[in-house]
Amino acid sequence: xxKTLLSAxxxxxxxxxxxxxxxxxxxxxxxxxxxxxxxEYIAKTSFRGISITGESFLTDNISVGGEWSWEVFDxxxxxxxxxxxxxDGAKGNISGVEYRFLNTIPxxxxxxxYLGENGALRPYIGMGIGTVYVDQRTDIGFVTIPSKxxxxxxxxxxxxxxxxGLTGTGVSLKAKYRYATKASDVEALNMFSFGIGFGFMN
Amino acid sequence: xxxxxxxxxLFILVIMLQACYPGDSIPIADLDTxxxxxxxxxxxxTAPASAAILxxxxxxxxxxPDNDLDYDGEVDSEILNTTLDNLVKIYGVGxxxxxxxxxxxxxxxxxxxxxxxxxxxxxxNVQSVYAxxxxxxxxxxxxxxxxxxxxxxxxGGWYPGYPGGCYYCGYPPTVSYQTFDVGxxxxxxxxxxxxxxxxxxxxFDPSWLGVFRGLxxxxxxxxxxxxxxxxxxxxxxxxxxENK
Numbered sequence: 001x002x003k004t005l006l007s008a009x010x011x012x013x014x015x016x017x018x019x020x021x022x023x024x025x026x027x028x029x030x031x032x033x034x035x036x037x038x039x040e041y042i043a044k045t046s047f048r049g050i051s052i053t054g055e056s057f058l059t060d061n062i063s064v065g066g067e068w069s070w071e072v073f074d075x076x077x078x079x080x081x082x083x084x085x086x087x088d089g090a091k092g093n094i095s096g097v098e099y100r101f102l103n104t105i106p107x108x109x110x111x112x113x114y115l116g117e118n119g120a121l122r123p124y125i126g127m128g129i130g131t132v133y134v135d136q137r138t139d140i141g142f143v144t145i146p147s148k149x150x151x152x153x154x155x156x157x158x159x160x161x162x163x164x165g166l167t168g169t170g171v172s173l174k175a176k177y178r179y180a181t182k183a184s185d186v187e188a189l190n191m192f193s194f195g196i197g198f199g200f201m202n
Numbered sequence: 203x204x205x206x207x208x209x210x211x212l213f214i215l216v217i218m219l220q221a222c223y224p225g226d227s228i229p230i231a232d233l234d235t236x237x238x239x240x241x242x243x244x245x246x247x248t249a250p251a252s253a254a255i256l257x258x259x260x261x262x263x264x265x266x267p268d269n270d271l272d273y274d275g276e277v278d279s280e281i282l283n284t285t286l287d288n289l290v291k292i293y294g295v296g297x298x299x300x301x302x303x304x305x306x307x308x309x310x311x312x313x314x315x316x317x318x319x320x321x322x323x324x325x326x327n328v329q330s331v332y333a334x335x336x337x338x339x340x341x342x343x344x345x346x347x348x349x350x351x352x353x354x355x356x357x358g359g360w361y362p363g364y365p366g367g368c369y370y371c372g373y374p375p376t377v378s379y380q381t382f383d384v385g386x387x388x389x390x391x392x393x394x395x396x397x398x399x400x401x402x403x404x405x406f407d408p409s410w411l412g413v414f415r416g417l418x419x420x421x422x423x424x425x426x427x428x429x430x431x432x433x434x435x436x437x438x439x440x441x442x443x444e445n446k
Contacts, residue, residue, distance in 0.1 A: 082238075087239065090239045090240065090411075091242055092238050092239035092411075093237070093238050093439045093440075094235055094236070094238075095235065095236045095237075095436075095439055096232075096233075096235035097232040097233075097234075099228070099232070140235055141233050141234060141235030141415060141416065142233065142235070143235065
């Protein structure tokens with residue numbers, strides 16, 4: 001966790017210390033849902049999370065920066081078919097209620113292309129790339145099946161900044177798709193995330 | 203601007219609520235598990251065609267007797283009769299035997315058509331024996347709550363009374379101990395077809411093992427119904443037991 005926060009601070013520092021004319025910060029609440037194998041693991045939509053981005057404008061339309069987010073998924077699965085076991089050559093099965101948890105923490109560098117002008121509506125499109133820390137845990141009774149992995153991730157994104165007049169403060173809306181590669185014992189991560197929050201554009 | 207950023211960050215943090223593993227209240231039955239293990243080659247090409255059940259639930263004493271709970275046979279009837287019902291379903295009533303110390307087994311068998319065999323009777327010609335046992339222990343689990351790092355002060359004017367000082371400083375980690383009463387029921391099935399002449403019984407491994415684990419409830423009816431459900435589930439997830 002300290003490692004991820006330190007990485008986020010470094011990325012934010014990059015966004016603050018470049019010699020760009022303007023910067024853009026967002027603090028958002030992400031609503032996320034898994035798709036594909038991620039949805040098979042946890043189908044329930046996540047309403048827990050936080051997303052912080054910091055960018056510097058290289059030109060009036062192009063920015064570079066970084067993102068640190070944290071999304072929390074959880075679901076209780078009942079009436080599942082028994083899981084197969086293989087312990088020291090003896091085969092078997094285990095049945096029980098499964099408490100499933102998934103924490104995703106991406107640390108991305110990104111770049112966006114903005115339309116519009118300062119002081120007006122500014123929609124954008126962009127892409128992020130970086131690493132995603134995935135903490136997945138399945139509890140079956142007293143048995144815990146954990147998995148903690150760092151994966152390579154990519155994240156295309158669209159969004160819009162809606163300023164409150166000329167204050168530079170406004171509402172940030174964004175939609176992103178995130179993919180993180182498969183790890184040794186768990187499937188690839190596929191998810192959509194919709195964020196709403198505050199934006200600060202200078 | 204700075205204050206607005208702080209407000210928005212706090213707002214988002216509040217929405218985010220707590221940490222990575224939400225949900226602390228778990229129904230006791232959600233912690234029940236039914237695990238089964240089997241040696242595949244012992245069921246090839248066929249499973250045993252008949253079974254006997256030892257009509258007694260053995261008590262397993264742990265390595266730490268101070269943490270063993272009292273047990274006076276409160277769920278013996280559920281263990282033995284649920285197993286008996288499943289054996290009759292798998293092998294047929296004519297191929298199941300109850301091995302009892304006397305002609306009137308206690309607890310009373312749920313099926314009075316099953317043959318009862320006592321030490322005075324000739325040993326039945328069965329291919330497998332089911333032996334139930336139970337272990338009840340009090341287990342102590344330590345839960346470590348992490349400390350909170352130092353949070354610097356927000357600066358004068360924001361939090362009156364905390365002018366640049368430390369708002370949330372150095373909360374050390376704490377450890378909370380919780381005890382749980384855990385019940386484990388074990389059902390061993392010994393395939394007598396695998397027994398070689400002269401083999402020492404201690405070296406004879408079960409061909410099938412059912413392990414049912416859960417918290418002991420203060421409500422007896424809850425314990426009884428969960429024992430029945432988990433034993434039934436163990437047999438449901440073991441279709442290879444049936445001789446086809």
